[in-house]
Amino acid sequence: MIVYILAVFLFLIGIYGVVVKRNLIKIVIGIAIMEYSVNLFLILIGYVKDGTAPIITDQVSEIVFVDPLPQAMVLTAIVIGLATTALLLAIAIRIYKKYGTFDIREIKNLKG
Amino acid sequence: MTIIVKKVTQIICGVIFLYGIYIIIHGHLTPGGGFAGGAIIAGAFILLILSFGSEFLALKKEETGSSLLESSAILVFLVIAVLGMIVGGVGIFLVNFLPKGTVGKLISAGVIPLYNIAVGMEVAAALLTIFLALLIYRDEVLK
């Protein structure tokens, strides 16, 4: 039970990074930490007591496997996280070229 | 980069490439599959570019090539999926229409190894394109 609470605690650390930090790159790192914590939480859900890796070989008999469905979900979620991070970083370096700074207190052209 | 890095890269780059191909092809027998193998192959190419460096025009030509490879790999995936509608069942999308062999052999499980190869090519080309695009932006604008 305590591992689930620690995974959600990591999610809250990521939210702290997105809300409080003022550098653009630190905000991106906060989103990445949130994403890793959700992937960890999904894998932990599929654990069955005394289970082994869910691979069928020739000598399969009465073996208890862990749940393979969350593993497939997490593979897809990792790929989606890669695309999100790549696009965020590409926009961040172009903002640095146009505005000259990474500080979000200086980047306020749109208001109202 | 120094001569040690260049020499070690020359030796080990081919081994990394071969290891990535092994993980892609055995995707239906061992853990791994398309995405993990594709990421390893992209790592081999990125190691080469990082240790030897390149000038700007060679990078631009390479980015055009890898972008075309990525789009054509996805089209191969869709063609195999639609081919199942004509050959296999009554027009079912994504059906497994090649013969499935025995469990545990390399050539078995129908269409799944072909999908693994297409996904592996696509992921390697996509990661290489992202890396090259960021590198070209730095060379072209931030001078």
Place this chain on the structure above:
Amino acid sequence: MQYFIPLFVAVPLGGAFLIAIIGNFLKGFGKIFTSIVLAFLTGFSLYIVFTLQGSLVYGIGGWELFDKIPIAIYMVLDGLSIYLLLIINLIGFLSAFYSISYIQKFTAENNYYTLFCLMVAGMNGVVLSGDLFNIYVFLEMAAIASYALVAFGIEKEELEASFKYQVLGGVSSLFILLSIGFLYWYTSTLNIADISKVIAKKGGSQLVVFSQVILLSGFGLKAAMIPFHAWLPDAHSSAPSPISSMLSGVLIKAIGAYVILRLFFNMFEVSYNTSLVITIIGTLSMVIGVLLAIGQWDIKRLLAYHSISQMGYVILGVGIGMLVLAQNGERAVAALSIAGGLFHLFNHAVFKGLLFLNAGAVEYETGIRDMKRLGGLSSVMPVTTSTSLSASMSISGIPPFNGFFSKLIIIIAAIQAKYYVLSILAVFVSIITLASFLKVQRFTFFNKKGENWIKREPPVREVPFTMCFSMVFLAVLCLALSMLIVPSVRDIVLTPAVDALIEAGEYTTSILGY
């Protein structure tokens, strides 16, 4: 017949990557091919609207039910899905046709059409999927394509707006994934019909209520409800105009309002607390959106704030229906309220799309977005003026345009359900919307004389043919959609959508068989 459901996703996906390859060799391949693909999809969805009986269920790969457990990935096409597919493909085709001449100002045209086709493929996938995790995957596909499209012309404001949109959208997507994790923990399955059976059998617990709250905040941000609206004015006003009309007209409905409808009517049991929260959020969006919109002087920012207010109308209509069902009231009143909300969804896509295309036409010719510097354009741009007048009368609720009928149905349903305060607020918001659009029409088109525009270098003229065609088509549709009130037309288009939400067991019976 049901074997053609995956074509709605596969055809735009293949078309997007075909444009990426062939666009390197043939210039101008992208714009023609996109319009052909989207016109084919619109025609196909119109054909299905007229010939659909019940719902079509398709398991990918041909896997059947095993021992009454659904092990395949399902795609479900029922009345609500085909209603939204029609909206997505029609507005997509008109925006793609409009952008044939608008995007000539930018470089890298082929990337634009690739991303546009990917966005349409993602939205089609969200509407058709019958499986909770597939909704997440297609939603991310459409959202990442829209983040890149908002930053397309790489100016300072567009980059800043896109970064804000991406950070907020990314956090909300992670909330959605977390709630999918909690639901899988409780029920051990991902199929929407199967989850509803398991929750009905095991009874609700604290975990289900917690995941409902996280799901509502995640999808509430995608649907631009108050208090999650902060990304919408920046993103919708800085994007290129056909993308603004797609984002505001289709994206916030397909990945925001549709998923809230599907999950809270067909998956969770209708409870009083949840429907109260949804109705309060809808009312707040309606009122605060229009009060924030009055003081704006930038055309596109004003239209973006009005989007928040009109989406509040839709959620208010649906929320009143849910409240009546939760308290076991009369089903006829609930059906009327939900029908009003869904009808307003279609109307808002049409007239808000038309308003954004008009703002784009004004910006394409004059280069100015500030209303204080415009004026007197009615003599040089007659088509834009007349279509904008038609859309403004439609959004303010003036008969015989379509906005009047949908708002009337929502207000009558609120009175019949004895929520008098909500109906008075709806009338009040409609009056303020009328005042706001009178201001837009006066300052943009009618205030001064038009000679300065002809003396400018280059002189301001009417926009090219493809842009005119899209605007005139949408303006005619504004009048023609009032026909959805007529009972014979309503039974084909609107009644299957309402039935798919209200009939409690029909969704699960068509998939599982019991």
